[in-house]
Amino acid sequence: MSKETAFEAAYKLLNRSIIRYQGEPIGTVAAIQSSSLVAVNYAECFVRDFVPSAFVFLMQGETDIVRNFLKTVLTLSAQQPVMRGHDRAMGLMPASFKVVKDIDNNDRIVADFGERAIGRVAPVDSAMWWMILLRVYVVTTGDQALAHSPEFQQGMRQILQLYLKESFETSPAMLVPDGSFMIDRRMGVAGHPLEIQSLFYGMLHAAQDLLIANKENETLLATAKYRMQTLLSYVRFYYWLDIKRLNEIHRFGSEEFGPDAKNLHNIYPETIPDWIDGWLPEGMGYFIGNLGPGRMDFRLFSSGNLLAVMFGLATEDQAEQIMQLYDHHWDDLIGNMPLKLVYPALTGKEWSMMTGCDPKNVAWSYHNGGNWPMLIWMFAGAAIRSGRDDLAKKAVSQAMQRLHQDEWAEYYDGKHGDLIGRRANLNQVWSATSLIVANDLIESPNSMVLSESLIFY
């Protein structure tokens, strides 16, 4: 099968996935499948899943659907239902939405803010992705008027008010419940997960460009800028792990009280997992998955790391070291189908405690060490930003044939991603669109503006 055939099929899937409201395109479904095995909500448009679809549309000059999507999600966020007895904060955006017919056969949009989702999780990442996408839309189309309209300015203010509101944080990192982002089930990712911090940084960066610098926005913009800077230095130092830092942690003193503490989070060296011994060669490193009192989650989460590279949350040197680590551990981290969402998997007691015995998240499956093709656009973006186009090319050529043959599977199981995920959907739209975006970032001149707007400098 030729490369052209694979990409033709990917575009075909994208075009079949379009959702319309009163005849206008407003989004794309998560997956197209007739099988009854598929969860009902895969026929909805998920905000995070739509992002790579939007990039493809923008590169093709089909900007209407992206504009309609941005408007729709903004309107929906003003119509949140009351959640089990308490009012919801304005500024939260839905995880997903669908178009249904009412009794008069008129189109109606129904959103899910977590009140229908499995585990009733709050989609903290949605508003972040929305604002990052809005910036990409504005840069690629030049349609600044949309972001400057009173509704969009008001919507962005509400998001920032919610996301910058002081709560129980003791650091610049954002505190969230389990499953509040792409990993939308219990997976021991409560606290300060890296992916949320990278998206937070990306969103605050986007807000600086999108909010008009007037009197009304002055304080919010200043708070956003300050938080962005403190978050940047905090993540770059405290989340970073290389052999030098591992040595420091290995010899950490503990129970340090007062302002001069070196071991700020009171991490006991005994919590360093066995797998890391010998796994981190000189000149390579990554950001750990989570950080809190007495807790370092040493797992490597790909999206948080790759977004940190793309958005410039990582220093240039850290970015190079992260990509070097992927290169060095290619079989473990990229595998047969790019690439690992989390490495390594939780097993045994740890799995039962952290996932709540979730059978979908058994070791080396789904969110717990499965391989996700949708990560390939982030991998390509990060590789390109750090001058490792060779890695992006290798991953894309590896994924292309098989993904097409496997009918755009949602995820893969196994230590090296050899097996189609046991409960994976087929025709998963972001598996196809992410491949197109990755390939375009490498090859197509149309993607120049996309990479400039995505990769913040």
Ligand code: GLC
């Ligand atoms: C799963 C994923 C989530 C995704 C959704 C739709 O729930 O965990 O991140 O948005 O499927 O594809």
